[in-house]
Amino acid sequence: MKLRNPHLLTAAALMSALTISPALVAQDAASSDGEERDYQIQLPAPPEGEVTFQPPHERDLPDNQYGDMVRKGRDLFINTQSLRGKHVFNDQNCVNCHLDAGRLAHSAPMWAAFGVYPAYRGKNDKVNTLTDRMQGCFTYSMNGVPPEAGSEEIVALETYLHWLSTGAPINESLPGRSYPTLSEAEQEPDITRGAEVYAAQCAICHEDDGSGQQVGERWVFPPLWGDGAFNWGAGMHRVNTAANFIKANMPLGKPYSLTDQQAWDVAAFVNSHERPQDPRRRTMESLDETVDIYHNHMGFYGDEINGERLGEGDNYGENPTPSE
């Protein structure tokens, strides 16, 4: 098994102002071919320290057009499946990875994200507005087609995020942002050990085959791999991101109950399964090229697992259209 470490990129001015976790600093720094871009550089790790920010309560939402737009955004955030077939082409909702409707600290809360954009992201090598960032979620995590800038969907979501961030400082990384960064695994994350953790702790909700569970049309427990899951371009397919999320948030109601090693291992197990193709593959010559340019990080995309090479083929799940 091969796990790539995230590259170090120094270009992001933001980084110098903020604490950088050692886990993000990789040993194999720059690529030798003169290619300076690193499509995988992430925003720096959230700062340590007590979470002090508290988003407002919905009972205090005003009864006016602004309040109505917040409610609309909240509904899209919780029930993103209402955009199924239009902007969403898998079984996910925003709230799956951002618990408590995007309010919960250490669960990538929206009030901590709102103020850090615009920000440079290595993922697309440009300064991203909040709209760009949310469109990225649609493209990858929702395996979808992003709503256009200025569309009602984007306005509603941005208004919801804006309201959640009432009183939060701008351009400052707040404690509780993103997922807490685990220190590097003591033992290399292991799929086999992860399978045991999964069977014991996760399968009861997400099923042995990772397909999740639904009641009627509603997904109660989201699929973790397969066509209903996030695609190979989503941040959650990175083993480190998934491990961080899992440690602080899973099993639901039992945060921080897994050991760090268990979180690493089960993240490796979940992310060693096939899922919808990375949409950027459409514009690439080959899987190898896609791996080289976009997948220099901790993930299994392009690796051979159980005799199959992950990311081979053109299964884009339900997504019918090429992305830009």
Place this chain on the structure above:
Amino acid sequence: MITISKVGGIALLLAAATPALAQQGDAERGGTSAVVCVACHQADGMGMNIPGGESWPRLAGMNADYLAKQLHDFKSGDRENMTMMPFANMLSDQQIADVAAYYAEMASWPELPTAYHAADPNKEGEWLAERGDWEDSTFIPACNQCHGPNGQGVGTTFPPLAGQHAGYIKNQLNAWREGTRHNDPNELMVGIAKRLSDEQVELIAEYYAELPESLAAADAQEQQEDAK
């Protein structure tokens, strides 16, 4: 046939994680064994709620695997209950499967709407059920996040809450908080129960007990308004 007493260490662990006990039950035979259940759970399996007094749960329409697990757990003591233990002890593994099938097939659990609707932030019970209480590190997920839309249950593991008796729901939450009930798979319920306040326990119990009726009433009102 493999019974729970015969399986080895690893299989036992699996059995603890997955409550579905692969034993085929016969509802007709179950009816014979269930004659002793009627006094409390009633002939129609609907149980009974005596406000301020005993509350015997509705069993009719519950998932058979879930019911079977509970009976096994009464025997083993994972679910401590002075009333139920002697009855469960009288049942063989086969009889447990039969009784479970009998009640599962007796009626359907009420099917409630699954469509998304926004929780009302001014209704505390509804808010807990649909949104939870995550403030101040309480980390209480919404009940429906595991028990399904409108708390109608999910699969064999997460029992329906809507339409269950208020006293029973309250007693169970308190049993977890006090430690007398510890048969939740992977301890998924105990931690949450312990982080609930007394008031929240009451709110949740009342909300779910009344939910099928309050949904029906809201639906009727809507239809009436549409007709105007």
